[in-house]
Amino acid sequence: xxxxxxxxxxxxxxxxxxxxxxxxxxxxxxxxxxxxxxxxxxxxxxxxxxxxxxxxxxxxxxxxxxxxxxxxxxxxxxxxxxxxxxxxxxxxxxxxxxxxxxxxxxxxxxxxxxxxxxxxxxxxxxxxxxxxxxxxxxxxxxxxxxxxxxxxxxxxxxxxxxxxxxxxxxxxxxxxxxxxxxxxxxxxxxxxxxxxxxxxxxxxxxxxxxxxxxxxxxxxxxxxxxxxxxxxxx
Amino acid sequence: xxxxxxxxxxxxxxxxxxxxxxxxxxxxxxxxxxxxxxxxxxxxxxxxxxxxxxxxxxxxxxxxxxxxxxxxxxxxxxxxxxxxxxxxxxxxxxxxxxxxxxxxxxxxxxxxxxxxxxxxxxxxxxxxxxxxxxxxxxxxxxxxxxxxxxxxxxxxxxxxxxxxxxxxxxxxxxxxxxxxxxxxxxxxxxxxxxxxxxxxxxxxxxxxxxxxxxxxxxxxxxxxxxxxxxxxxxxxxxxxxxxxxxxxxxxxxxxxxxxxxxxxxxxxxxxxxxxxxxxxxxxxxxxxxxxxxxxxxxxxxxxxxxxxx
Numbered sequence: 392x393x394x395x396x397x398x399x400x401x402x403x404x405x406x407x408x409x410x411x412x413x414x415x416x417x418x419x420x421x422x423x424x425x426x427x428x429x430x431x432x433x434x435x436x437x438x439x440x441x442x443x444x445x446x447x448x449x450x451x452x453x454x455x456x457x458x459x460x461x462x463x464x465x466x467x468x469x470x471x472x473x474x475x476x477x478x479x480x481x482x483x484x485x486x487x488x489x490x491x492x493x494x495x496x497x498x499x500x501x502x503x504x505x506x507x508x509x510x511x512x513x514x515x516x517x518x519x520x521x522x523x524x525x526x527x528x529x530x531x532x533x534x535x536x537x538x539x540x541x542x543x544x545x546x547x548x549x550x551x552x553x554x555x556x557x558x559x560x561x562x563x564x565x566x567x568x569x570x571x572x573x574x575x576x577x578x579x580x581x582x583x584x585x586x587x588x589x590x591x592x593x594x595x596x597x598x599x600x601x602x603x604x605x606x607x608x609x610x611x612x613x614x615x616x617x618x619x620x621x622x623x624x625x
Numbered sequence: 626x627x628x629x630x631x632x633x634x635x636x637x638x639x640x641x642x643x644x645x646x647x648x649x650x651x652x653x654x655x656x657x658x659x660x661x662x663x664x665x666x667x668x669x670x671x672x673x674x675x676x677x678x679x680x681x682x683x684x685x686x687x688x689x690x691x692x693x694x695x696x697x698x699x700x701x702x703x704x705x706x707x708x709x710x711x712x713x714x715x716x717x718x719x720x721x722x723x724x725x726x727x728x729x730x731x732x733x734x735x736x737x738x739x740x741x742x743x744x745x746x747x748x749x750x751x752x753x754x755x756x757x758x759x760x761x762x763x764x765x766x767x768x769x770x771x772x773x774x775x776x777x778x779x780x781x782x783x784x785x786x787x788x789x790x791x792x793x794x795x796x797x798x799x800x801x802x803x804x805x806x807x808x809x810x811x812x813x814x815x816x817x818x819x820x821x822x823x824x825x826x827x828x829x830x831x832x833x834x835x836x837x838x839x840x841x842x843x844x845x846x847x848x849x850x851x852x853x854x855x856x857x858x859x860x861x862x863x864x865x866x867x868x869x870x871x872x873x874x875x876x877x878x879x880x881x882x883x884x885x886x887x888x889x890x891x892x893x894x895x896x897x898x899x900x901x902x903x904x905x906x907x908x909x910x911x912x913x914x915x916x917x918x919x920x921x922x923x924x925x926x927x928x929x930x931x932x933x934x
Contacts, residue, residue, distance in 0.1 A: 441817055465823035477818035479811045490811050490822045493804055538822070 392417045392577055393438070393469075393546055398447035400430075400437050400601075406445070407433055409601045415546070420568070420578040422588045422609065424622065425598035431581040432474050434598070435550050439471040440464050451546070466494050470544035474551045474581075476535040480524030484515055487523050487534050491541030500543065508537035511567060529560035536567065547571065548579040553587070565591055585622040589613045632774040637897040638890055639776060645889020646786040647847055650793060651862060652869030652881035654840035660813035660876030661833040662718075664728045668709075668736035670862030672838045676702050676845030677854045678743055684754040684849075691754050692788060695846045699839040706838025709735060710831045736859060743856035752854045756781065759850060785847040792843055793882065796836075800878070809833055813876055841866070861905075868908055872915045874922015883923050887911070 393415040400408035408430050415421045423431050436442045438449055440461030449457040451469055459467075470491075479487050488508060492501045509516035512533040518526065523534055532552060539547050549568065553561040565587055572578050572591075582588040589595055592609035597618065605617065612618045619625045626634075651673065658666045666672075679701055680694040689697075713735065717728050724730065761780035765772050800806035811819040812829040820826055841862075869888055873880025888911055895907030919925060 439821055441820060460825075461820040462823050462825045465821065471821045473818060473821060477815050477821075479814045479818065481814055482807070482810065486807055489804070489807060490819075490824075493808065493823050498804075542823070 392452060393579070394448075394450040395434070395438070396448040396450070398434070398437065398449065399445045400433055400442060401445045402433075407601050408437070408444075410447075411598070411601070411603050413596050413603060413606070415577060415579055417545075417577055418572075418575065419593045420572050420580065420591055422592040422595040423579065423581045423598055424583070424585050424588060424595055424612075426622075427583065428600075429598040430601040431598055432550055435471060435473075435548050435579075435581055438548065439469065465542050465544075468543070468545035470539040470542045470547045472535050472539040472547065472549045472552065475554065476531045478523040478531055478534055478538070480522070482523055483520050484523055484526070484534055485519045487538050488541050491538035492543075494542075497542045501541070504541050504543060508540055511540075511570065512537060529556050529563070532556060532560075532564060533567075536564070536571075540571070544576060546577045546579065548581070550581050551583065552580070553582065553584045561587065585618070586613070589618075628774050632776065633897060635774070636776050637893050639778070640782070641890030641893030642886060643779075643782045643786045643889070644893060645886035646789045647844055647885075648865060648869055648889050649882040649885025650789040650844040650847070651841050651866045652873060652885045653793065653796065653878055654837035654844070655866040656870045656873060656876055656878060656881040657809075657833055657840070658837040659870055661809060662714075662728075662830055664714075664726065664732070665867065665870070666834075666837065667729060667732040667863055667867075668739060668859075669732075669837075669841055669866045670859030670864070671736040671739040672702060672706070672859075673841045673845040673848070673862050674743060674854070674856065674859040675705065675739060676842030677849045677852075677858070678747060679842070680846040680849045681747075681752050681754055681854055684756075685752075691756065691846050691849045692784060695788070695843045698842045698846050702842030703835040703839040705842075706835035707831050709838075710834035714834070715827070715830070736863065740856050740859055747856065749856055754849050756850050779851075781850040785851060788847050789844065792840065796840065796878075805832070809836075865908065868912045868915070871912065872919075872923055874924050877922055877924050880922045880924040887923070 395411060395413050398408055398411045399406060411434060423434065425431050433442060437444050440456070440459060444457055448455055451467060456464060456467065479490060488505055489501065492498050492504060497504065514530060515533055515537060518530065523531065526534065536552065552564050552568070556564065561584065568578060568580065569591055580588055580592065589609040589612055595607065595609055595612050596603050597605040597612065605612065605615070607615070655666055655669045658664070676698040679698040680691040683689040683694040683697060684691055714728050714731060717731050758780050763778045763780065765776040800810055808819065808824045809829050809832065811822065812824055812826050816826055865888065869881055869884040872884035872887065888908065891911050892904045892907050896904045
């Protein structure tokens with residue numbers, strides 16, 4: 392479904408991603424794990440077109456997308472829930488959700504999808520008219536995920552969804568991600584919260600200083616000596 | 626206070642509010658552009674001047690009422706704004722320059738060029754559109770015979786104010802209820818997130834510059850029945866818009882409305898009680914006071930302070 396081939400990305404003169412290749416198959420939950428600064432978010436931003444790759448190919452459903460303008464990608468079924476949520480903080484919850492469904496089928500089904508999002512996060516239904524910037528961190532993350540779902544994506548990419556959340560909320564968010572997968576949506580997740588992420592992932596790639604150093608099933612990586620030492624502190 | 630004094634005060638405040646409504650419309654245009662593009666458009670007053678000349682030409686050659694000329698001036702200014710953004714400002718925004726705010730300097734240049742073109746075409750004479758209702762007014766004593774005080778409401782000022790109100794209302798609806806309006810606000814709040822939502826950010830910038838120009842062009846048409854026109858008039862209105870934008874908190878439309886009304890009333894008070902010549906001084910007193918006491922803009926006084934933001 393998504394295929395990254397030999398991706399190189401530079402920030403100015405500094406190369407940050409070195410020949411990264413990986414793929415995500417339909418229906419999978421695939422994680423990209425690694426420490427701060429390993430280049431996880433950069434890869435997601437490159438996939439969604441905010442950053443242009445220096446070389447390499449990104450294929451989505453067989454089509455190259457790295458040459459597309461960033462704003463056209465959501466229509467192809469690719470949703471990106473960005474790091475630190477990036478809500479439109481002066482808009483209401485409902486308006487934020489509307490922003491996720493600007494085009495095509497998503498626009499036609501706006502009311503229906505919104506109800507579905509409210510069923511997933513009942514707390515947001517009560518706060519639909521509230522300004523997003525005044526919500527708690529957990530609620531903001533729910534809005535960010537909801538906004539991503541509003542586009543009726545076939546692949547949804549989460550960038551650090553557990554960032555800055557209390558453990559109980561982290562579990563709630565991961566439960567929701569499992570539910571989303573259950574609806575047949577393919578999930579890519581970038582996380583530093585390695586243990587919980589690997590537990591819900593089919594496969595994972597380990598990224599270190601811009602290179603993929605390891606890959607395997609979630610379970611096998613959880614038991615891997617290097618991963619346990621470097622990321623789980625065991 | 627004696628009755629005549631109350632009369633003068635009320636009359637002054639009323640005139641100030643009417644003026645403030647028009648100021649708000651000018652300020653909203655600038656604040657919209659500020660919000661989406663993060664630049665101060667220093668050609669704003671000159672764009673208004675262009676709108677006024679359009680109204681003037683339509684009046685003097687076809688005898689079209691200045692208020693009706695909004696229907697021509699607004700689309701014309703929209704196109705002019707789109708052109709300026711697409712072919713002049715956007716290319717400059719993309720260049721890594723030594724001066725980070727070089728687009729702002731570009732807008733100064735655009736303003737100069739517009740003013741000089743106007744001078745070439747129309748010469749620097751003062752122009753007016755002498756409409757026959759220019760001096761018409763309503764008086765309080767007409768409706769309340771025994772009123773102890775007398776207040777008048779000038780017809781063109783009132784019509785201008787109501788038009789400004791209607792245009793602002795229309796803009797409010799557009800920004801709040803339509804997908805495109807929401808996209809413009811989203812672009813102002815978080816450009817990258819807007820891109821991820823499928824918003825064509827570059828197009829929004831072009832539309833916003835067009836919209837801001839159309840708004841200030843309409844304000845020009847509302848001003849001309851009560852004002853006079855000459856090519857260099859833009860500068861003073863750019864300053865007015867700038868003061869309103871600062872007063873309102875950069876990029877806030879509600880702030881611009883409140884800022885416009887405050888400025889209008891304050892200017893009106895200074896010209897009544899300190900003399901006409903002091904009105905610009907009043908404007909800068911407000912400007913300095915805003916910078917020193919409410920640097921976040923007037924709306925920050927009403928919203929609860931949030932931590933971390």
